[in-house]
Amino acid sequence: MGIKKLQSIRGIHDGLPGDVAKWQKVEAAAKTVFSRYAFSEVRLPLLEPTELFVRSIGEETDIVSKEMYRFEDQGGDDLCLRPEGTAGAVRAYLQAGLTRAGAQRWYYTGPMFRRERPQKGRLRQFQQIGVEMFGVAGPIEDAELLAMARDFLLELGLDQVRMEINSLGCPTCRPAYRDRLVSYLKERANKLCETCNERMEKNPMRVLDCKVASCQSELTDAPEMIAHLCADCDVHFTGLKAGLEALSVDYQINPRIVRGLDYYNRTAFEIITDQLGAQGTVIAGGRYDALVEALGGPATPAIGFAMGLERLAMLLPEVNVSGPDMAIVALGDAVEGHALMLASQLRSKGLSIVHCGGGSAKRQFKMADREGVRFVLVVGEDEMNAGLVTLKNMQTGEQQQLAPDVIVAAVL
Numbered sequence: 240m241g242i243k244k245l246q247s248i249r250g251i252h253d254g255l256p257g258d259v260a261k262w263q264k265v266e267a268a269a270k271t272v273f274s275r276y277a278f279s280e281v282r283l284p285l286l287e288p289t290e291l292f293v294r295s296i297g298e299e300t301d302i303v304s305k306e307m308y309r310f311e312d313q314g315g316d317d318l319c320l321r322p323e324g325t326a327g328a329v330r331a332y333l334q335a336g337l338t339r340a341g342a343q344r345w346y347y348t349g350p351m352f353r354r355e356r357p358q359k360g361r362l363r364q365f366q367q368i369g370v371e372m373f374g375v376a377g378p379i380e381d382a383e384l385l386a387m388a389r390d391f392l393l394e395l396g397l398d399q400v401r402m403e404i405n406s407l408g409c410p411t412c413r414p415a416y417r418d419r420l421v422s423y424l425k426e427r428a429n430k431l432c433e434t435c436n437e438r439m440e441k442n443p444m445r446v447l448d449c450k451v452a453s454c455q456s457e458l459t460d461a462p463e464m465i466a467h468l469c470a471d472c473d474v475h476f477t478g479l480k481a482g483l484e485a486l487s488v489d490y491q492i493n494p495r496i497v498r499g500l501d502y503y504n505r506t507a508f509e510i511i512t513d514q515l516g517a518q519g520t521v522i523a524g525g526r527y528d529a530l531v532e533a534l535g536g537p538a539t540p541a542i543g544f545a546m547g548l549e550r551l552a553m554l555l556p557e558v559n560v561s562g563p564d565m566a567i568v569a570l571g572d573a574v575e576g577h578a579l580m581l582a583s584q585l586r587s588k589g590l591s592i593v594h595c596g597g598g599s600a601k602r603q604f605k606m607a608d609r610e611g612v613r614f615v616l617v618v619g620e621d622e623m624n625a626g627l628v629t630l631k632n633m634q635t636g637e638q639q640q641l642a643p644d645v646i647v648a649a650v651l
Contacts, residue, residue: 250355250363252549256560261552262366266348268394269368276387278344278370283327285350289317294534295326295502306353320352324369325527325543326534332373333536342374348548366548370524373531376540378475381506381526382482384542388510388522389488397512397554400521403493404483404508405465406476407444407525412469413504417443419462427457444497463494475505502529506542514554521554522546562611563591564650568603570619578618581628581643585616588647608633614650 254262270280289309308320321327324347337343351367372384385402392400408416420443428436431446431454438445447458468476483490496507507525515521524544531539565585569578575597582592593610595603600617607615617629622640630649631638641649 248363252362252364254366257558258549258552260558260560261555262548264555264558265368265395265548265551268391269346269348272387272391272394273346273370275390276344276383278346278372278387281328281331281345281347283321283324283331283347283349285320285352286318287321287327287330289319291326291330291534292319292322295329295530296323306355308352308354322353323351324349324367324545325371325530328369328371328543329373329531329534329536329541332371333531333534337373338531338537338539342372344372346370362549367545368548369543369545371541371543373539373541375542376528378478378506379482381475381479381542382486382488384524384544385479385483385490385508386486386488388508388524388544392510392522395551395555397521397551399514400510400512402488402490402508402510403496404479404490404506405492405494405496406468406472406479406505407498407503407507408464408468408472409504410529412467412472413464416462416464416467419467420444420446423461430454430457447495448497465492465494472505479506498525502527502533504528508544512554515550521550562613563593564612565590565614565616566593566595566603566607566610566612568595568600568607568615568617569597570600570617572597573620574618574623577623581616581618584643585646590647590650616646 252258289307292307307322310318312318328345328347332338332343346368348368349366350364352364354363355361370384370387372380385404389402392398407413421439424431424435424439424443424446428439431439432449432451435446435449435451435454444464446454447461447463449455449458465476480490490508493509496509498507503525505526505528508523509520510522511519512521513519522544523546524542526540526542528538528540531537531541567578567582569575578594582594585592593607593612595606597603604615613633615631615633617631619629622628626642627640628643628646629638630641630646639649
C-alpha cells in the first residue's frame, strides 16, 4: 500500500529560499525607508480574540462571516488567526495605554489568514507589511505617509506604478451622500449583480468598486463622495493634494476608491501596477479615525496602509541565492577533528562553511560542487602535520597551500 503524497493546504504556499530572498529584500527596504520617517517595528500576535474583528470589521462582512479561520481553544476562548493587522495594532495601542503618549508610528510584518478563493496574487496565508500611525489628524501627515509608501517602492526599484487618491468624507457629510447613492442604485437594482444588491444596504460605497463590466456601465453617472464633501473634509482633501504636490508625489484622483469598512474616513489611496492583471493593487490604505473609539478607546485620529509581500515579490527580478563560501574536504579519519575545528574557526570569522562529511575525495568534491561553493579547503594528514591547508578556487581551478590564519584574506 503506497504512502499518500503529502501536499500543502490549498492557497497556502511554502516560502522556499528563492521566495524568502525576495521577501527579505522587501523587508529590508521597508526597514530602511520607514525608519527615515521615524516609524518603529512592532511584533503582534497571530492569534487574536474573534470579538476584536467582530467589533472592528463587523459580523456581517465577508471577512468575519466567511473567511476567518476561527476556533475555540481548550479553555473555551473564541480565537482566530488574524485576517488583517490594523485591528490588532489598535488593540495593542490601547492595551499598552498609549493614547496619551503622543503620536505613535508603527510598522509590522507577518502572515495573515483568510479563507478566500486562491488565485494569482491572493492566498489564504499571505505575508503582509502593515503601517499604522496613531494620534495625527492633519493632511500633511497623510501626505507624508503616502510619500513614504512611494519612497518604499522606489527603494525596491518599482517605478511602474501609479498612486490614486480619494476622500471618503466623514460622519458629517457621508449620510446625505449615502442616501443619494442608495437612491441611485435602487433605480438600477435589477441591472446590478447579486453582490451589488447585497452591498446596497450594508455598504453602498462598495458597489462603486464592483469589477463586473455590466455593473460598471450602470455606475457611470453615480454620485461621487468628493462632490459631496463637507467644508472640513474639503479642506483636508485640498491640503492632502497640496502636500503631495510639495513632495513631488504624482497622483491621480479616483473617486471610485472605497474601503470595505465603515470606520474609514477622509483619505483613501491605492498604489497600482498594470503588471499583475486583476490583482494590481500593491499598496492600499486610508484614514480610520473612528476605529480606536469603536474598540473602547478615546477618539483618536489614525491612518495606515498595508501591502502583500507575495504580490510585491512578483514584481521583483529573481534574486540569486548564493551558495556557501567554502566546503571543507577532510581526507581520512585522522583529520576529521582538525577539519571540524577549522570549520568552526572560519565560521567565527564570518564565512559560511559546509563540511563534506568524510569519505572519498571524489564523493566530497562532488558534494562541494553541488553546494555551489566558491572555494574548497582540502585537509589531509600531511597538511595538518605541516600546519597548512590546500585552498582550491572552484571557478578557476587554481590551488595554493596556505597557513590557516590567512584563509579569510585569500577568499575575500
